[in-house]
Amino acid sequence: MPASILPKLSFALLLATASMTAHAENWPIPDWSTQAISQSAAQASALAALEGYAFPQRDDQTRKGVRTDALLVVRDGQVIYERYASPTKVSTPHLTWSVSKSIFAAVLGVAYGQGRFKLDAPVADYYPAMAAHPEIKMGHLLNWASGLDWQEDYEYAPLKSSVVAMLYTRGRSDMAAFIAEHPADAEPGQRFRYSSGDSTVLAAALQGMLSPDEYKNYPWTALFEPLGIDSAVWETDPKGTFVASSYAYMSARDLARVGLLMQRGGRWGERQLLPKAWVDFNLTPFANYQVNAEQPNDSIPGGQWWLNLALNGAAKPWPDAPQDTFAALGHWGQSLYVIPSEDLVIVRYADDRDGSYRHNQLLKLAQAAFVEVQP
Template sequence: MPTAVFRRLCLATGLCAVATLASAETWPSADWATAIAPASPAVAALETYAFAPRDDESRKGVRTDALLVIRDGQVIYERYAGPTTARTPHLAWSMSKSLLAATLGVAYGEGRFKLSDSVAQYYPAFAAHPQIKLGHLFNWASGLDWQEDYELAPLKSSVVAMLYTRGRSDMPAFVASHQGEAAPGTRFRYSSGDTNVLSAALHGMLGDAAYANYPWTALFEPLGISSATWETDASGNFVASSYAYLIARDLARVGLLMQRDGRWGERQLLPKAWVEFNRTPFAAYQPIAGEAVPGGQWWLNLPVAGAAKPWPDAPAETFAALGHWGQALYVLPAEKLVIVRYADDRDHSYQHNALLQLALAAFAPEVAQ
């Protein structure tokens, strides 16, 4: 095409500007590009909070194992502590739920299910609960009688029984044995059981052979993730509630995928509508002060029903994958930030808002310019 014609086409359509923007984006290949932020009082304040003197005997206080910050597709900060290194796959705990949501997002884009489908359509063991839809499970709104307590009430805890005692051989079947307590879709109750039933539904969609490799073929391999391990129960279902392991840099790839609305390079790996669903608050949620707002197996910072933002010093668009003992993957779209935190917090000293406030002071784009 002659240069003059090409320029006129650019001016007429704006497509050249889009192409230039896309080509300027930084994406990790085998490894991440780095542009480490210089030392500053703001970075020092962040480290003072995140990496306080570590008490491994009492396990009290803020106990960060890894802190990794990505800005605009580049590593700008990275530090490890305790037994964790850059090559240590760390237990994600309930961040695994958001990894399952991303995996199911690929299946959604392939046309394998609709949110309005009955769970029992894909997981026949759920036939006693015909009114529960897949969308209800994504919002932790199955209505099943479930108790998610851990250390505080282990003898009454549904999740402890599922993971460690009578439910551990077939976790989705254990969840299916619970009675309904509320109409599906009318009440939020956080439930690792809901997530593990989603895992079983994916199993039913795919069959044994494809399911065993699907998180890798659908999500991990396209993102260049090489460190992932995902445990299964004795029946071959991924323990999607709890038991994925990744190095921090690999988890950050999922964050960058979500920060860029499901796009990885030139490929729309997750439908944009799926990411929007992940970031949409559950309609029937009644806010709890200081608690993140449930979306589609992700956690949101949006003010809902007249309540304040859960993390007041972070942008409202901030969303996160969160896990037991302080695990967090924060995504801040407008600031082009992805923050991975692995941890071993045991006494609730750690506060999401505190770390986000300090990280924004140190690394927000306007600070760096």
């Protein structure tokens, strides 16, 4: 794997990755087992604090405050906590928004293991509409570092938003082609800019690696069926391209399967479903990422996943969570957190609208409630 795409792993990441395979071998095959947790008075108080934060009195009129739809906690491969807020239920395929990006990265990981593409290959090799950008490599897209001029604004700046145009207006009939028409404003691989466009072009590139029949079923045959996921829905645009940036839906229990796969280094039971090198790439910070002094709590970009690393002298984005914590994050509070050192996978679905929710606060409270105290 070329050094320009995959920087040398830090010692901390090597330790974190090694820990993924060091714990109990409980698997949700075919279904999740549950484990009752015995709690001291202090732990019961910690759980009450977590629930008080995650499930306050819900304001459905103004949609203000923390508005959790589902909270699921897995420890050692077993469900230890689960709560839902109506109308979301245990079987509800919830919209994941940009958690879709990380799920699609896992789909691509299977394709990578099958030898269907290389990280240093030009995207145009698989998606010819990118021929105007021959220097953009697959690894650049995975790091959100294509260099394309893209504005990732949402409902607060819709007239300037590239992603709103892609999903809802002039780009929606052929999203990947719309993205490919954007000019470059930086050299590929030199600048991080979060982009739903980069993620959706990855879906078009996968389309070029497969036959039409293979492509329409590939997320299921490659990832969902091996993991036992049966609730998944993934929308496509009118051209049949998966909207990899935004439109995967699945139940909280099924999303936790993706988290467990990643926690255990891409292994599912006895099968290495994702190559170890692929998971290492996902969990390696983008080499040219510059910590934003104006937004010091921003999580660190990896390969379509978010990392909790202390980087370039800056503090960890989530200071109360271990450094090996990583996450898939989406609009309005969708979150899949993985803490390998604590054997925890946490799924949160939500309808947050005002920015009051804080990742660090939930992670701090969850650890207090669920991390096992060593004798």
